[in-house]
Amino acid sequence: MLKSTALCAAMSLTMWASADAQTPDRAHLSLVAGYKAAFTCSAHFNAGRGVEQIAGDELNRIYPGYREAMARLPDAVVDEEKKTVSVSYMDGAPPRFVQWRPLLGCVQAPTMGAAFDPPVIDLERKDQSGKAWPLGDKVSGKIFADTPQGFYLAGVVADAFDRSSYGEGTETTAVLVVENGVIVAEKYREGFDAWTSQRTWSVAKSIAATVIGAAVEKGLMAVDEPAGLDAWSSPGDPRANITIENLLHMSSGLATPTVGNRTDDVYFGGGRVVDYAITNRLVAKPGVRWAYANNDTMAAMRALRERMDDNRKYLEFPFTALLNPLGMNHTFLEADWNGDFVMSSQVWTTARDLARIGLLYLNDGVWEGRRILPEGWAEYAASPAPAPLPMTRADGSQFPGYGAQFWLYGPRHGLPEGTYAARGNRGQILMIIPSRNVLIVRRGFDDGGGFDIERFTADILEALAD
Numbered sequence: 001m002l003k004s005t006a007l008c009a010a011m012s013l014t015m016w017a018s019a020d021a022q023t024p025d026r027a028h029l030s031l032v033a034g035y036k037a038a039f040t041c042s043a044h045f046n047a048g049r050g051v052e053q054i055a056g057d058e059l060n061r062i063y064p065g066y067r068e069a070m071a072r073l074p075d076a077v078v079d080e081e082k083k084t085v086s087v088s089y090m091d092g093a094p095p096r097f098v099q100w101r102p103l104l105g106c107v108q109a110p111t112m113g114a115a116f117d118p119p120v121i122d123l124e125r126k127d128q129s130g131k132a133w134p135l136g137d138k139v140s141g142k143i144f145a146d147t148p149q150g151f152y153l154a155g156v157v158a159d160a161f162d163r164s165s166y167g168e169g170t171e172t173t174a175v176l177v178v179e180n181g182v183i184v185a186e187k188y189r190e191g192f193d194a195w196t197s198q199r200t201w202s203v204a205k206s207i208a209a210t211v212i213g214a215a216v217e218k219g220l221m222a223v224d225e226p227a228g229l230d231a232w233s234s235p236g237d238p239r240a241n242i243t244i245e246n247l248l249h250m251s252s253g254l255a256t257p258t259v260g261n262r263t264d265d266v267y268f269g270g271g272r273v274v275d276y277a278i279t280n281r282l283v284a285k286p287g288v289r290w291a292y293a294n295n296d297t298m299a300a301m302r303a304l305r306e307r308m309d310d311n312r313k314y315l316e317f318p319f320t321a322l323l324n325p326l327g328m329n330h331t332f333l334e335a336d337w338n339g340d341f342v343m344s345s346q347v348w349t350t351a352r353d354l355a356r357i358g359l360l361y362l363n364d365g366v367w368e369g370r371r372i373l374p375e376g377w378a379e380y381a382a383s384p385a386p387a388p389l390p391m392t393r394a395d396g397s398q399f400p401g402y403g404a405q406f407w408l409y410g411p412r413h414g415l416p417e418g419t420y421a422a423r424g425n426r427g428q429i430l431m432i433i434p435s436r437n438v439l440i441v442r443r444g445f446d447d448g449g450g451f452d453i454e455r456f457t458a459d460i461l462e463a464l465a466d
Helices: 013-017 025-047 052-057 064-072 148-159 203-217 246-247 295-309 312-327 351-362 377-381 453-465
Strands: 076-081 084-087 094-099 105-108 174-178 182-188 346-347 422-424 429-433 438-444
Touching: 013 084, 025 052, 025 064, 025 076, 025 084, 025 346, 052 094, 052 246, 052 351, 052 377, 105 182, 148 174, 148 182, 174 346, 174 351, 182 351, 203 346, 203 351, 203 377, 203 422, 203 429, 246 429, 295 312, 295 377, 312 351, 351 377, 351 429, 438 453
Parallel strands: none
Antiparallel strands: 076 084, 084 094, 094 105, 174 182, 174 438, 422 429, 429 438
């Protein structure tokens, strides 16, 4: 376990301002320190990982622009009793400070000195580990069956962990394959198992879309209606025309200064969703321009919050409407200190919990006889967004299409028609292949070009066909 006494800084922070060095960028350093504090908190308190494990994985092979500063930061200070983490970065500056909460994981304060009382929820998670998969974790049958098919499948899965077969610089932590509702392959790297949560990065967007789908099923919102955010309600504000569907399709028309419109201030800086994710100006008519944007996902979730007009019920809703019914007991949905979910990225979950989401889609939104998502929601999520996407990358490879917060694949990628996926940074992937009734989950800490999920999926499907 982490001990705060063992993690106190051992060196002076005056290292940032040596005589021959330029004055450091205080804002950048605060983000890097926030990154370290947030990942240390979440990996430890959500996933139970130790300091050496976190340093080797969550804090390794990170954003290139963060690496030099990260290497020079002092150790995080962890308070096991209060479940807090702080990281100092400069003399005279308040440390970055993060607090863990049940279900909602870790939340970053705007500054150490500010009053900090983030919202919490009190919901019981039923221990269903003794129940049969998929509601529980009791798996019947033998993983990698003692057959030629099982032997070939085991070989393909093993290759995913060798750091080269499916891409140099890849670091696989988990692979899970489900066929006809049955786990037929499952493997974890040392330090991970079926109950170890890992950050989803942008796979969270697909989970957010699933929460929106559950809200549509309950009549709380409709995809064709305006998002209706209070911030966009002034007379003449053209953002009032942005619909929920525009947000799900990444076609809001809002300005996206960078690819994916990096939202580091929200993720690592203690910024609020309402200050960073919904304030951009409109630069295109909604629905006509596709631009991948974290802000669109966060705005869709904010629209749900404003419709519910009950902060506690909003924070409870994803759990009561989706996670708890599916038995997703190792999933944490992190929110900012203002109580808005940061579900463009900040979800921590396991390979099995991701597979449960996939099964819900394969079953067209029905779980254990209960309808969670509207009829046809799976088809909606996997249907191409109307705004055009680029088809070919600079290297000539085929760019996937986009639906409602899911990526779309097919024959031009060497995969069956109708294949779609939830994808996130560093190799977080949930592939859904309806025509074969197959799910593939792959988790990792990739660097470089990334994991070749298209070839891996094709190889898994070939192994299952033998």
